[in-house]
Amino acid sequence: MIQEFQQHIKCKLPFLEKGKCLLTISGGIDSVVLAYLCKSSQLHFSLAHCNFNLRGEESDADEVFIKQLAEQLEVEVFTQSFQTELYAKDHQLSTQLAARELRYRWFYELAEEKAFDYILTAHHVNDSLETYLINTTRGTGLNGLTGIPEVNGKIVRPLLSFSREQIQQYAQEHEIEWREDSSNASDKYFRNKIRHHIIPQLTEENSNLLQSFQQTQQNLQDAANLLEDYTTILFSRLVEEINGKYFLNVHDLKQTPHTKAVLFQLLNSFGFTEWNDVYQLLEAQTGKQVFSKTHRLVRDREVLILDEFLKNSEEIIAIEKEQTTIEWEDKKISVENVKEMQEFSQNIAYLPAQKIKYPLILRKWKAGDRFQPFGMKGKKKLSDFLKDEKLSPLEKENTWVLISDKKIAWVVGHRTDERFKIEPNTTTILKLNLTYEK
Template sequence: MLQEFQQHIKAKFPFLLQGKCLLTISGGIDSVVLAHLCKASRINFSLAHCNFNLRGEESEQDEVFIKDLAEQLQVEVFTQSFQTELYAKDYQLSTQLAARELRYRWFEELAEKHQFNYILTAHHANDSLETYLINTTRGTGLNGLTGIPQQNGKIVRPLLSFSREQIQQYAKEQKIEWREDSSNASDKYVRNEIRHHIIPQLTEENPNLLESFQQTQQNLQDAANLLEDYTTILFSRLVEEINGKYFLNVQDLKQTPHTKAVLFQLLNSFGFTEWNDVYNLLEAQTGKQVFSKTHRLIRDREVLILSAIKDQEDQLIKIEENQAEIKWDQKQLSLENVNEMGAFSQNIAYLPAQKIKFPLTLRKWQAGDRFQPFGMKGKKKLSDFLKDEKLSPLEKENTWVLISDEKIAWVVGYRTDNRFKIEPNTTTILKLTLTYEK
């Protein structure tokens, strides 16, 4: 197996031979064998072991074993202890999901702190088959049927082409010692139920089950790659990006064959799960929205607008008297003192310098805001003004105001306040110019 492993590394992952790797190790046969293979292949690596404190003394003995192994292989080792059950309770997660979050976050922190180029895990072909079967029982798209990827960013899985039987045979031949995790024998976990019962039954029907799956997996991956290429073409045709937001024309989407599948492909990477609700936006009224954890999709007249969800806390930006420009939220505001007014537009405001009190404040508009629109005598609710301007819900939400001495001086990009109009006796004028970053 060593020769096959080394050939596999040279063919698929030659960069591992030049990089600095962090090998995640539990003490089980898979990760211990990977450590021995990497050592024999002269890969530069350190070990990282998580103690999840889930199996009492057994967990402590695993950590001692890993430290002894590191000494035997003459490699650096990092260990970390987690209160996994407490974390799972606090964040309302299953124990398995809590452990996954904790370990991968720690691995990323180690990689950044110690400048590891790659994180190695010991997933193998049988793990990929189990993942495939789990995903089919839960419902999944094409990507969920392609098994575990060989590489995902910094994470590399160099054993994914090898079977559990090959790994066990190599450990036996090399007299490699490892730790047995008692929880692997329990059928209370779905993966163990599949491993202990379903896969053996399928193997009775097809002794070459793993090889057949690997061929199926390759076919599915080819189909996924083809679909990804097609999606890239569709994205460029159906989606327009403006100032960090994506605009999808509803009529164009409706006229595209397999509209629901197209929407899934276009938006899948943005975390949406309620696909019927997403699809129903094509027939919804303006203002209807669907949320993922990171993004929002909103119907606005004849388009769907996709935007990232900003932090809920209102952003306050202070502008000092000596500042010439301020950048925020893909916008730029330039400030200069001039003697007379020049060109007019919605994105240019002229304010009398003597009425301006620094520091100025930029913030999102708020319910209850009032101002006196230029040319009017009385005050008006800002919400009514934005409604009269026929702004979309997203445009309203992204409207900013410039505050001087607790008074709105400018509804940025729309209207100045009449209390800050230029008088005949105005000597110095503050010119504000709004531009958008591409």
Template sequence: MEKAFKNLIKTQFPYLCESKVLLAISGGVDSVVLAYLCKAAKLQFSMAHCNFNLRGEESDTDEDFVLQLADDLEVEVFTESFDTEAYAKDAKISIQMAARDLRYKWFEELSTALSFDYVLSAHHANDNLETFLINLIRGTGLEGFTGIKSENDKIIRPLLTFSRKEIEAYALKNKLAWREDSSNVSTKYVRNKIRHQIIPVMEEINPQLLEGFAHTQSHLNESLSLIDDYIGLLYSEIVSKTSHGYELKIEVLKKIPNTKAVLFQLLKSFGFSEWDDVNDLLDAQAGKMVFSETHRLIKDREVLILTEKPSVRKNLIYSIAEGEDIVMLPVGKFTFQEVDKITDISNHTIYVAKETLDFPLILRKWQEGDFFYPFGMKGKKKLSDFFKDKKLSLPEKEDCWLLCSNNKIIWVVNHRADARFAITDPSQEIMKITYSL
């Protein structure tokens, strides 16, 4: 195994030979073997051990073992103690997820503070199979079947091609000591139930289970690469970036085969789960929406609009005092300037009669029932009708700000000024108001 490991480093991870590496060490046989293999391969590494304080005295004994191992290997070691149960309770997540979060967050902090290039983890082939079966049982997309990645940013897993049997055989042959985690025996955890009860039966049926699984997973990864290439070709034809998020062209989506699968690949990162509802949006009435925890997908006339869920900005109100020339707000910058004449007219600039302004001015979002007197038109108009005439999408409506004076709309910002504030007499002082992001 030592020879195979050195060859793996040389061919697949040659950059580790010149890198400063942090090795995640639990004290179990997997990470202990990885530490000895790294020593044999002459890698420049330190070790990091997490004490999650979940098994009382046993957790502390694990830490003592790791400290002694570091002395034996003559490598630097870092240890950290966590109140994992309290973290899990506060975050409302499982103990396993809490331990994972704490572990990787600490590794990242160590890497940043001490300039480690990579973190080595001792995941092996059996871990990969277990993860596959967990995802199969819980339900997953194709990505859930493609396995643990040997490289994931700065996390490197150089033992993924080795089985648990090979690792334990190496440890026994070299008379290595390690710690047994008593929780690994309990079948109350899904992974342990799969490890101790399901996989042994599968291996009875097929003694070459891991080898066959590796081939299957290789084919799945090739299929995923093919899908990614296909989506890459379609992307520019379907998707365009906007100031609100993304727009997906409905006409193009309807023409391509396997539309629902394409929608899944395009939108899978945004947390949607009701894929039938997502697909049905293509033929739904304008305004129909599907939500994930973080985003929403809106059926507009010719596109599906993907945006984040509306923020609290809809309830924000800003006050602008008299005499301020430049007003910096979280939503943009307003400039107030007295001028002698009207010059550059655009959606971003209006000119009003200064005497018509009643300070402080208010900047707010539109509400149902709002109306104004659009400059250049006769009479008043409901803002909802004005938006409809301009064919604004829901996100565009939500992004509209109203500049108001004494409950009257001065300006639907970047769209239209109100005629009630227009300059009607040459003797009136002119106020130029400009908005920019």
């Protein structure tokens, strides 16, 4: 197996030969064999072990074993202890999900702190088959059927083309010791049920099950790559990006064959799960919204607008008299004193310096806000003003106001207040210039 492993590294993962690797190790046969293979292949690596404190003395013994193994292999070792059950309870997670979240967060933090290029895990083809069956059982798309990726960012899985049987045979031939996790024998977890019962039955039907799965997996990956290329072409034709937001033309989407599938391909990387709701936006009225955990899709006239979802900001920015620039989000206001008004635009406001009371307050508009739009005699609800301006729902939400002495002086980027207009006796003018980061 060592020759096959080294050939695989050379042909498929050559970057590991020059990189600094963090090998995640539980003490089980898979990760221990990977450590020996990496050592024999002269890769530059350290070990990282998590003690989840789930099996009492057995967990502590695993940690001791890993430290002894590190001495034997003459490599650096990092260990971390977690109160997994408490974390799971506090975050309302299953024990398995809590352990996964804890370990991967620590691995990435350690890789960042110690400048590791790659994080190695010991997943093999049997693990990929189990994941395929789990995803099939629970329902999934094409990506869920392609198995575990060999390379995913910093995560690299050098054993993914090898089987559990090959790993066991290598360990026996080289008299390698490892730790048995007693929980692996339990059918408490769904993965173990698949491992202990379903896969053996499938193997009885097809003795070449793993080889057949690998071929199927490659076929599915080829199809996924083809679909990704097609999606890239569609994205460039159907989606326009402006200032970090994506605009999808509803008419063009409806004219595209397999519209529902196209929407899924265009948007599935943004975390949406309620696909029927997303699809119904094509027939919805302006203002209808669908949310994922990270993004929001809004129907606005003849387009769908996709942007990153941020909860309504409670941020309040105080501006002192001495400040010449104010920066927040993707915006910037430059402040200067001038003698007369020169250039004009919605992004420039001129205010009489003698009427300004500091600190000025900059915040998002809220329901109930009123101001007297420049050129008008009476006050108006800001919500009505924004409606009259025909702003999209996203533009409305991202509207800020500048306040002096509890009065709105400027609806930023739109209109100043009549009460703060420049008059003949104004001697000093405050010029505010709004710009956006590109």
